[in-house]
Each structure stands twice: as C-alpha cells, then as structure tokens.
Amino acid sequence: MTAIRARSATPPIPGGTAGQRASGGWWIYLLLILGVLLMVGPFLWMLLGSLKPQAEFLVTTPTFLPKAATTDNYQRLFSQLDFPRFFFNSTVVALVVTAGNVLFCPMLGYALAKLEWRGKRLIMGLVLATLMVPAGITLIPNFVLMRNLGLVNTYPGLILPFLVGPFGVFLTRQFMYGIPNELLEAARIDGANEWRTYWQVVMPITVPVLATLGILTFLGSWNSFLYPLVMAQEPNMYTLPVALATFATGQYQADHGMLMAGSVVLVLPVLVIFILFQRWITEGIATTGLK
Amino acid sequence: MTAPALVRREATRGAAHVAPRHGWRQDLIGWSFALPFVILFGVFLALPILAAFLFSFTSFGLRDITNPIGASVVGVDNYAKLLSDAKFWKSLGNTVYFVVVGVPLTLALGLVIANALSRGITRFRTAFRVGYYLPVITSIVAIAVVWRFLLNPDFGLINLLLAKIGVNGPNWLANPALAMPSIIAMAVWRNVGFAMVVFVAGMQAIPSMLYEAASIDGAGRWQSFRYVTLPMLRPTILFMLVITTIGYLQLFEEPFVMTNGGPLDATLSVTMYMYQQGFQFFHQGYASAIAYVLFVIVAIVAFLQFRFLRSET
Numbered sequence: 148m149t150a151i152r153a154r155s156a157t158p159p160i161p162g163g164t165a166g167q168r169a170s171g172g173w174w175i176y177l178l179l180i181l182g183v184l185l186m187v188g189p190f191l192w193m194l195l196g197s198l199k200p201q202a203e204f205l206v207t208t209p210t211f212l213p214k215a216a217t218t219d220n221y222q223r224l225f226s227q228l229d230f231p232r233f234f235f236n237s238t239v240v241a242l243v244v245t246a247g248n249v250l251f252c253p254m255l256g257y258a259l260a261k262l263e264w265r266g267k268r269l270i271m272g273l274v275l276a277t278l279m280v281p282a283g284i285t286l287i288p289n290f291v292l293m294r295n296l297g298l299v300n301t302y303p304g305l306i307l308p309f310l311v312g313p314f315g316v317f318l319t320r321q322f323m324y325g326i327p328n329e330l331l332e333a334a335r336i337d338g339a340n341e342w343r344t345y346w347q348v349v350m351p352i353t354v355p356v357l358a359t360l361g362i363l364t365f366l367g368s369w370n371s372f373l374y375p376l377v378m379a380q381e382p383n384m385y386t387l388p389v390a391l392a393t394f395a396t397g398q399y400q401a402d403h404g405m406l407m408a409g410s411v412v413l414v415l416p417v418l419v420i421f422i423l424f425q426r427w428i429t430e431g432i433a434t435t436g437l438k
Numbered sequence: 439m440t441a442p443a444l445v446r447r448e449a450t451r452g453a454a455h456v457a458p459r460h461g462w463r464q465d466l467i468g469w470s471f472a473l474p475f476v477i478l479f480g481v482f483l484a485l486p487i488l489a490a491f492l493f494s495f496t497s498f499g500l501r502d503i504t505n506p507i508g509a510s511v512v513g514v515d516n517y518a519k520l521l522s523d524a525k526f527w528k529s530l531g532n533t534v535y536f537v538v539v540g541v542p543l544t545l546a547l548g549l550v551i552a553n554a555l556s557r558g559i560t561r562f563r564t565a566f567r568v569g570y571y572l573p574v575i576t577s578i579v580a581i582a583v584v585w586r587f588l589l590n591p592d593f594g595l596i597n598l599l600l601a602k603i604g605v606n607g608p609n610w611l612a613n614p615a616l617a618m619p620s621i622i623a624m625a626v627w628r629n630v631g632f633a634m635v636v637f638v639a640g641m642q643a644i645p646s647m648l649y650e651a652a653s654i655d656g657a658g659r660w661q662s663f664r665y666v667t668l669p670m671l672r673p674t675i676l677f678m679l680v681i682t683t684i685g686y687l688q689l690f691e692e693p694f695v696m697t698n699g700g701p702l703d704a705t706l707s708v709t710m711y712m713y714q715q716g717f718q719f720f721h722q723g724y725a726s727a728i729a730y731v732l733f734v735i736v737a738i739v740a741f742l743q744f745r746f747l748r749s750e751t
Contacts, residue, residue: 175558182551183569186631190572192595193584204593211595247478255475264468270476277483279740281688283709284729287493287722288486294503308482311475341467370577372691373709377717388579392695395583403587410580421575425568428575429635 196407220408233390241368244309248364252315260323322356387413498723516727529711537686548633556641571631582695614704640674680743
C-alpha cells in the first residue's frame with residue numbers, strides 16, 4: 148500500500164528527494180558489488196560451463212574458464228535432443244497464455260472497477276480468494292479433466308488453465324479504479340456505449356499496466372514447471388523447463404556441459420526480456436507486490 | 439496490499455461509479471465483460487478447487503481417471519491415514535524447516551540490501567537493482583541445475599573455492615544434514631532480489647522529513663533505520679512475510695531437480711510428496727488430501743498474518 152501511494156507522490160529518481168540523500172561511504176558500494184557478484188556468478192559459471200567440453204569437467208582441478216571453448220554442447224542439444232521443439236512449445240504456450248490474460252483480465256477488471264451489476268461482489272470475492280490458493284491443488288482435477296477431454300499432451304491442455312488468472316484482474320482493476328469517472332461520462336455523453344468506452348477510452352490509458360501484466364505473465368508461463376510436468380507426457384510436448392528437468396534427473400544427468408547449455412537456452416530469452424523491460428518488471432512488482 | 443488495500447482505497451474514494459439505472463441492462467453489460475474470464479476461471483480454477491476437495495474423500499486412483507464419478511467414497515480415511523503417515527510428517531517437517539529458516543533470511547537480507555540501495559548510496563542504483571533481481575526472473579529449474587553443479591563435491595565452484603583456502607568441502611546434497619540448508623541457501627539467493635524491490639518501493643514512501651528530524655535529534659545511521667525505517671515499513675514487511683511464506687510453503691522444483699527429495703527424505707517437501715502420490719503411485723485421492731492440508735495451512739497462515747497486518751495499521 149505504501150508502495151502505491153509512494154509512486155504517485157515521489158518520483159523514483161536516484162538521489163532525488165532529500166530523504167534519499169546518500170549518507171554512506173565507499174564500503175557500502177564495495178559490499179553491494181560483492182553481493183552483485185554473488186548474484187551474477189552462478190550465471191557466468193553456467194555460461195562458461197556450457198562452453199566446456201565434457202573432458203574439462205572430469206579433470207581433478209577444474210578451471211573457471213574453459214580451456215578449449217566449444218559449441219559442441221549446443222550442437223548436441225539441437226541435434227541429439229529436440230531442443231528446437233521444446234523452445235517452440237514454450238514459446239507457443241507462453242504467447243497464448245499472455246494473450247489470454249491481457250485480453251480477458253482487463254475486461255473483468257473494468258467491470259469490477261467501473262460498472263454496477265448483480266453478482267459483482269461475489270465474483271470479486273472469488274477472484275481475490277483464489278490469489279492465495281496453492282498451485283498444486285488444481286493439478287489433479289485439471290489432469291483428470293484434460294484426460295477426459297483428450298487434451299493431455301496437447302497445446303490446449305497446457306494453455307487453457309492459465310488463459311486467465313486472478314493476478315491480472317487484481318492488477319487491472321486496481322489501476323482502472325483510479326481512472327476519473329468524468330472521463331468515462333464524457334465518452335458516454337458523446338454517445339459511446341460501454342464497449343466503445345472500454346476500447347477507445349479505458350484501454351489506451353491502461354497500456355502501461357497491460358505491458359507489465361503481459362511481461363510478468365509471459366515470464367511466469369515460460370518458467371512454469373509443475374503443471375507442464377504433469378500435462379506434457381511425451382517429449383514432443385515438453386516445454387523447456389520440463390525437458391531440462393527430465394534430462395537433468397534422467398539419462399543425461401552426468402552430461403554437465405549439455406545441461407549447462409540447456410540452462411542457458413532456458414534463461415537467455417528471459418534475460419533479454421528483463422534487460423529490455425526491467426523498469427516495467429520491477430515497478431510492476433513493487434506496486435502490486437505480486438509476481 | 440491486496441484485499442485490505444482495495445477496501446481502504448474504496449472507502450476514501452466513495453462509490454465506484456455513478457449508476458443512473460440499476461436494471462437488467464446494466465447486469466447484462468457487466469456480465470458481458472466478465473463472462474470470458476468467469477467461464478475459464480470457473481472451469482479451470484474454481485471447479486478444480488472444489489473437485490480436489492471431493493476427491494480427497496475418495497480412494498480415487500488410476501482406473502477412476504476416465505470415470506471420476508465412479509470413485510468410491512471413503513470418508514475421512516485419507517486424512518486419517520495422513521495422520522499416521524511418517525513420510526507425510528517428514529515432508530511437512532522439512533517444509534516448515536525450509537519456511538522457518540528461509541523466510542526470515544530472505545526478508546532480512548532483502549531489507550539490508552534495500553536500505554543500502556535507498557539510503558546508503560546515490561549512484562548505480564538501477565544497475566544494482568538489476569543485478570540483485572536477476573535470479574528472481576529466471577527459471578527455478580535452470581537455477582537448480584546450475585546450483586547442483588556449483589555444489590558438486592568434485593568439480594563444483596563452491597568446493598573449488600573452499601579448496602583454495604585449504605578446506606575440504608563436503609558433499610553438500612548427499613549429506614542429510616546439509617541438503618536442506620543448501621536448498622535454503624539457493625532459495626534465499628534467488629528470492630532476496632524480490633524482497634529488495636518491494637522494500638525499496640516501501641522506503642520511497644517514507645517522508646524525508648522524518649529522517650531530517652531524526653538527524654536533527656542526533657540519530658545515526660543505525661538509529662534512523664531502527665526508529666524511522668523499520669516502523670514505517672512495518673506494513674510492507676508484514677505483507678512480504680505473507681507472500682514469501684505462502685510461496686515457500688509450496689517448495690517443489692528445487693528438491694525435484696537437485697535431490698529428488700533425498701537423501702533419506704531430508705528434502706522431501708509436501709508438494710513433492712503430493713506429486714509422488716498423485717503421479718508416480720497414482721493415489722490421486724490421497725494426493726488431493728495432501729494438497730488440501732497444504733491449502734488449509736496456507737490459508738491459516740495468510741489469514742493470521744493479514745489479521746495481524748490489519749490490526750497493526
């Protein structure tokens with residue numbers, strides 16, 4: 148809550164307000180840099196490891212840097228294993244899930260924020276209540292449902308349960324509540340019906356929130372594991388995390404270089420998205436407090 | 439920041455929207471906006487939550503999957519069995535261990551870093567924030583695979599560094615006493631950036647004049663933190679406590695990839711045990727009971743903490 152109020156009151160400019168005035172010395176920078184190295188270190192280790200030939204893992208004193216860097220691990224990932232397919236599966240699922248959330252969640256968000264209708268309170272209560280439900284609880288019934296619909300090991304089976312979520316409703320509703328009613332009244336007086344008001348007045352203002360929602364939904368879907376683990380039963384439908392975990396705990400568990408390369412493939416797109424949109428991601432999380 | 443915040447915001451702003459006519463027409467418009475969401479939400483989220491509850495009172499198994507109605511009702515047998523299931527208690531104990539050690543560590547470190555970023559330094563804030571946030575957005579599976587190598591006794595980076603200072607590092611993940619601490623270390627490493635970002639936002643809301651007044655009164659760095667930052671940040675801290683606890687109670691990917699619940703079930707979590715029962719042994723009725731026990735624990739924790747939060751502010 149404090150976060151939400153803060154955002155409108157003080158711009159998050161480094162060193163901007165008096166309260167943000169620095170009072171620290173060089174040692175704080177030093178500690179923070181050490182901390183960042185600790186954060187980034189494992190990723191470097193992953194990247195360097197993915198370039199090492201298998202033989203370099205088995206020597207008695209391994210080195211941090213690869214001695215004879217090779218792309219062999221990546222080549223095997225894409226020829227021996229079907230990583231292009233897994234990458235494609237992850238991309239399709241994440242894109243459709245994102246589209247569903249960005250389309251449907253703000254619609255309900257608007258209806259909850261700005262419209263009066265019977266059943267509104269009930270729906271709002273239900274949606275808020277499910278914010279806390281552990282993901283594992285819907286796993287078995289959804290598996291049974293998909294099995295009976297013949298959707299296990301299909302794209303719809305991986306996508307349908309995540310096409311909407313309470314988080315998106317919460318995020319958009321909260322934002323739309325702050326849109327002045329005068330703005331909507333003006334559109335109505337001009338003869339626009341609710342749908343036109345929604346598409347032409349409300350949605351354009353909501354774009355930044357939708358961007359945050361879209362990015363967070365994409366990342367969540369890209370990284371999700373438990374549900375696809377259950378629903379993707381054959382390798383042809385594996386998403387990247389399922390494929391990586393299956394190989395890492397199965398027959399390839401000693402193939403260190405290839406597993407590191409697989410981790411890079413799984414992490415890299417997310418890193419690119421994060422670096423491009425980091426402001427929206429961290430601000431969005433800070434204002435909602437939800438991942 | 440969720441339910442109570444909405445209620446409070448509404449109270450200060452008055453009625454949501456002027457409603458000229460309140461009739462079926464408006465109901466129709468409202469529902470037309472709500473319907474796509476409500477259908478998907480009902481079929482894939484609300485109904486499954488109810489179905490899991492019903493399953494937990496049956497002996498639902500592999501042959502019932504194609505005919506769920508035919509599963510035989512066994513009353514509270516699954517729950518009774520849980521009470522005497524040593525493996526379940528072990529998994530619950532492990533999960534509580536993970537939460538009780540992991541949550542305070544994550545929040546405390548997040549607070550320290552957030553404080554250093556907002557009050558200790560003036561430059562490179564964005565760079566630091568990106569650095570600390572990096573692990574949060576990456577796949578736990580990938581991180582677990584990488585950490586498994588970092589912790590490898592023969593060629594992992596951690597033992598490599600320990601060897602440099604003459605310490606013979608242990609086999610972290612194969613030692614029942616060290617496996618869970620290793621997983622906790624990884625979880626703290628991954629989530630500390632999330633706590634940091636939320637705390638930084640909370641700290642930006644603290645009026646600067648409070649710090650000015652404190653420094654006029656002669657407060658040092660520690661005293662401003664103790665008597666200004668901490669009390670003002672209390673709602674944010676409590677909120678993070680709820681969110682992090684709920685997340686940590688659902689521990690799954692880390693032990694799945696790193697230890698498969700071992701050694702000697704030392705890292706078996708409740709969600710992992712549910713997965714094993716449901717999808718390796720196909721005792722879906724029993725697994726649903728496990729899921730519901732976890733659900734109830736999460737709900738109680740959330741309820742207690744939110745109540746605490748509301749009475750505090």
